[in-house]
Amino acid sequence: MSDVVEMHLKLLFDLDNLIADTEEPSYKKMGFQLEEEASLVLVRKRNELLQQLPKEIAQIYEILKKRYRQAIAPVESEFCLGCFQKLPTELITRSQDITTCPNCGRILYWRKK
Amino acid sequence: MNLASLLSKDRVNLSLKPGKKDDVISDLVYSIRKGNDAALIVSTLLKREELGSTGIGKGIAIPHCRSLAVEKLEIAVGRTNKPINFNAIDKKPVSLIFLIIAPPQDPGNQYLITLGKIVQIAKEITKKNLIQKAKTPDEFIAMINEIEKSLTKRK
Ligand SMILES: [Zn+2]
Numbered sequence: 013m014s015d016v017v018e019m020h021l022k023l024l025f026d027l028d029n030l031i032a033d034t035e036e037p038s039y040k041k042m043g044f045q046l047e048e049e050a051s052l053v054l055v056r057k058r059n060e061l062l063q064q065l066p067k068e069i070a071q072i073y074e075i076l077k078k079r080y081r082q083a084i085a086p087v088e089s090e091f092c093l094g095c096f097q098k099l100p101t102e103l104i105t106r107s108q109d110i111t112t113c114p115n116c117g118r119i120l121y122w123r124k125k
Numbered sequence: 126m127n128l129a130s131l132l133s134k135d136r137v138n139l140s141l142k143p144g145k146k147d148d149v150i151s152d153l154v155y156s157i158r159k160g161n162d163a164a165l166i167v168s169t170l171l172k173r174e175e176l177g178s179t180g181i182g183k184g185i186a187i188p189h190c191r192s193l194a195v196e197k198l199e200i201a202v203g204r205t206n207k208p209i210n211f212n213a214i215d216k217k218p219v220s221l222i223f224l225i226i227a228p229p230q231d232p233g234n235q236y237l238i239t240l241g242k243i244v245q246i247a248k249e250i251t252k253k254n255l256i257q258k259a260k261t262p263d264e265f266i267a268m269i270n271e272i273e274k275s276l277t278k279r280k
Binding site for chain 1: 160161162164165168169172173175176177178179181187190191192193194196214228229230234237240241244
């Protein structure tokens with residue numbers, strides 16, 4: 013995955029979580045300003061980001077988002093934080109392509125140290 | 126989980142450089158993260174601001190988001206000696222900023238709980254006129270601790 017694609021994917025993921033949080037009842041109660049029209053703009057932005065991704069990655073992302081709400085899972089000490097399964101060693105030396113968890117299928121994300 | 130324990134001296138900047146809202150948010154983020162991670166967080170925080178300012182009124186703002194760039198809940202505080210325009214809910218300028226960034230995965234919902242707590246604490250700070258009271262980061266954290274305790278007692 014190129015750096016540009018990776019950044020797009022991360023931006024999309026953060027944005028989707030932002031949109032999801034604004035729909036939480038406990039969040040709404042806190043009293044922060046939330047403009048309805050602006051949230052439509054954010055949805056449009058996330059769709060634009062999605063379209064900028066390579067088609068196959070965009071498709072995987074959308075399928076996973078529907079299934080799990082969060083399509084990406086960070087990896088922490090060799091565990092997928094989506095399903096908490098230990099990842100096989102051969103995955104740890106990751107390839108250039110997008111890597112998904114062999115157990116739950118989420119897109120794996122290794123944080124830069 | 127206690128809020129003061131999430132704050133450390135080096136995360137409290139009581140002489141944050143005043144400036145444009147976006148720059149101040151960015152400065153605060155870059156004080157705790159660098160490179161692509163910081164860029165991602167700033168981008169997400171500013172998208173949150175597009176929904177409506179996180180300036181909750183009476184001089185305090187609480188920019189917040191979840192981001193893939195952090196692995197645990199992170200808080201940073203910045204205070205400017207000159208109030209800045211934050212397009213706050215009451216249109217008043219802001220001089221105290223609580224920045225909160227949470228990881229995307231958050232099983233115990235620590236993020237929203239902590240955010241709610243900071244909103245409450247911020248309201249106490251404005252009610253008691255404490256924005257400029259602390260002279261050092263240590264004093265600031267002690268003040269937060271005290272307010273947090275008094276709020277817990279009240280419950
Ligand atoms: Zn998994």
